[in-house]
Amino acid sequence: MAKVTFEKDLCKGCGLCIAACPKGILELSREEINQKGHHPAQITDQEKCIACAFCATMCPDCVITVEK
Amino acid sequence: MIVFEKPRALTDAPLHYCPGCTHGIIHRLVAEAIDSLDIAGRTIGVASVGCSVFAYNYFNCDMVQAAHGRAPAVATGVKRADPGKIVFTYQGDGDLASIGTAETVHAAARGENITIIFVNNAIYGMTGGQMAPTSLPGQVTQTSPYGRDVNTVGYPVRICELLATLDGTGYVERVAVNSVKNVRSAKRAIEKAFRNQVEGKGFSLIEVVSTCPTNWGKTPQDALKWVETDMIPYYPLGVYKDKFAEEAAK
Amino acid sequence: MAEKILMKGNEALAEAAIMAGCRHYFGYPITPQTEVAAYMSRRMPKIGGTFLQAESEIAAINMVIGAAAAGKRAMTSSSSPGISLKSEGISYMAGCDLPGLIVNVQRGGPGLGGIQPSQSDYFQATRGGGHGDYHLLVLAPSSVQEMANLVFKGFDLSEKYRIPCMLLADGTMGQMMEPVELPERAAEGAAKPWALTGTEGRRKPNIINSLALEPQELEKWNEERFQRYDTVRENEQMSESYRMEDAEICVVAFGIAARVAQNAIDAVRGRGIKAGMIRPITLWPFPEKALKAAAKQCRAFVSVELNMGQMIEDVKLSIDCSRPVSLCCRTGGMIPSPDEVVAAIERAAEGGK
Secondary structure, X not given: OOEEEEOHHHOOOOOHHHHHOOXXXXXXXXXXXOOOOOOOEEEOOHHHXXXXXXXXXXXXXXXXXXXX | OEXXXXXXOEOOOOOOOOOOOOHHHXXXXXXXXXXXXXXXXXXXXXXXXXXXXXXXXXXXXEEEEOOOOXXXXXXXXXXXXXXXXXXXXXXXXXXXXXXXXXXXXXXXXXXOOOEEEXXXXXXXXXXXXXXXXXXXXXXXEOOEOOOOOHHHHOOOOOHHHHHHOOOOEEEEEEEEOOOHHHHHHHHHHHHHHHHHHHOOOOXXXXXXXXXXXXXXXXXXXXXXXXXXXXXXXXXXXXXXXXHHHHHHHO | OOOEEEEEHHHHHHHHHHHOOOOEEEEOOOOOOHHHHHHHHHHHHHHOOEEEEOOOHHHHHHHHHHHHXXXXXXXXXXXXXXXHHHHHHHHHHHHOOOOOEEEEEEEOOOOOOOOOEOOOOHHHHHOOOOOOOOOOEEEOOOOXXXXXXXXXXXXXXXXXXXXXXXXXEEHHHHHOEEEEEOOOOOOOOOOOOOOOOOOOOOOOOOEEOOOOOOHHHHHHHHHHHHHHHHHHHHHOOOEEEEOOOOOOXXXXXXXXXXXXXXXXXXXXXXXXXXXXXXXXXXXXXXXXXHHHHHHHHOOEXXXXXXXXXXXXXXXXXXXXXXXXXXXXXXXOOOOOOHHHHHHHHHHHHOOOO
C-alpha cells in the first residue's frame, strides 16, 4: 500500500509537490497552520497514491517520506 | 518498503531557504550522492557566501566556510592536504562567476580532483536580488532596474562552455531542477561528479540551473516555468566536456 | 651539531619551514620574495609535499586556509602589495582560529611602490592587517639565522595558540646571504582535534567557520579570542638587548634597522654616549615589559625604522609616553646609514628631537 507521510513542521507551503503530483492528490491544508506559520501540504486520498515519489523529488525541505 | 526518504548526509537542521527555493533540492541531491557512494566519513565540504552560506550546518560531514569566491582555492588546500578526502564546494553565481572567476578557472585549469556544485539562478539572492553575471539580457533586478542592458553591462557568462575550453577541465555538465525529469538527471550528474573524484579522475563541475522565486518576483511554480521558458534556452542543458569518457574511449 | 651553510635569507626561511614539518606551500611571485616560491617549487615535490603557484595571492592565502583547516602546517609568502591582497584571508584565518605562517618580505610602498626593502607594513602587520578585532603573532628576524629560527618559533606558537603568525621580514633579510645553522628537524606538532580530517563515521562533523550572525555569540567568540591574546602578551614577548646594562639612551629597532643601529651604538659608545638597543623580536606581542624596564633607566628613546614612523607609536605607548621618543627613519627603499642613526642618538642625548 503506497503511503506518503509529511513532516508537517518542515513544510513551507511552497506547493512544488502539489504541482508535481501526477494524481492531483496533494493540497495545502486550509485550516492547519504549522510552527512556521505555513499551511502544510497534505494528501487528500492515500488510496490513489502510486508511490511515484514525484512529490518528494520536488520537495526542497525533505518533508515527504514515501513508502510502498 | 521505503521508496524515498531524507538522505543521511543531511543534518536535521531545518533549511532556512525561501519556500520553493531549489537550493533545498540541490542540497538533497548532493547528500544523496554522498550516501550512495558511502563517503560521508571522508568528505569535506566547502561552504561559500550567498544564500547557501549556512551549508556548513546542513551537511553531515566536516565543513569549512570560505570567503566569497574563494571556495575552489580553499578546496584545493584541503585536497592537497589529504588527497584521500572527497572535497566539494557549493557555490552560487556571484561566488563562482563574479568574484570567484579566477579561482574557478584555475582550479579547472589545474585539473584539481574536486567536485564543484554551481547553483545558477541568474541573480544575487542573499543580498536582495542584484544582477548577477548570469542574469539574462533584459532581466530586471535591483541593480538593473530597467532590465539588463547588454550595451552598457555586457552579456551573461556561460560557465560550462567557458570551462570546457580548458584542457584541465575533466567533466562539466549543465542540469536543471525545474521538473522531476530534470531533477533525476541532475541527481545522476551530481553523483557522477562525485564518483569521478572517488575514482581520482580530476575536475568535475555541475552547473544547476535553479530558481529564486523571491527575487524573481514569482511563485515557486512560476519560477520553475521561467527556468524552462527563459533560462534553459540561454543555458542549454547537457554535457559540455567529459575528458574521462574521451580518454576511456581511446 | 649541524654545519653552517651560506644561504640567502629567503631560501633559509623556506628550508627551515620544511624542517619544521611544513609540507604545503602556496605562493605567488613578487619581488623581493620570489626565491621562497622558487625554492619550494624545487624542494616540495622531492619530499612529497605540495608546492602550488596559485593564480593570485588571494587564492594562495585561501589555499593555506584549506590546508590549515585540514590540520596541516601550511604557509604562504609574499611582499607588501601581495599581503594587502591577503588581508581578507588573514582576517578569516584569525576568525576561524587557524594556525599558519604568512611571510611578508617588505618592500617600499604604498601602492606598487618599489622593490627595495622597507618596514612600512609594521602597522598593517601589528594591527592585524585585515578587518575586525584580532591580532597576529608577528615575528621580526634580523639575520638569516633568525629567518630560519623564527619559522620554527612561528609554527609552534601559531599552533599552540591557534593564532596565525606573520613573519615580518624586509627585502634585505630576504636577499642577504649569511652563514646559517639550520635547526634540528621539528617533532610532531600539537594535536588538532578541531581539524577537518573526515568524521570516519566516528565523531560529529567539525566545522571551521568565522560567521556568527547572533551578536552575542560573535561578541563571545571575540572575548574568548582576546583571552588567548592576553595569555600570549603575558608569556611570549621576545626581544634582545644590546649594551643596555648601563644605557641612558635606548634605541629601538627591528630587522635590518637593528643591524644598522648596532653599528651606530658602537660608534657613539666610542664617543662616550651610553646608548643601548632593545631589538623587538616579537612585534606582536610588543616587548612592553622590556621597554618599561628601560624607561626606568634611560632618559630618551630613539625609534629607528624604514618607514615614516610606525613602531615609534608602540614605543611611546609601551612606556606611557614617560620619556621623549624621537624618530630616525628612511623610507621608499632607502636604508638609514649608521651615520644617520649616530646623529639621531646624539640629538636625543642632547635633549633634542
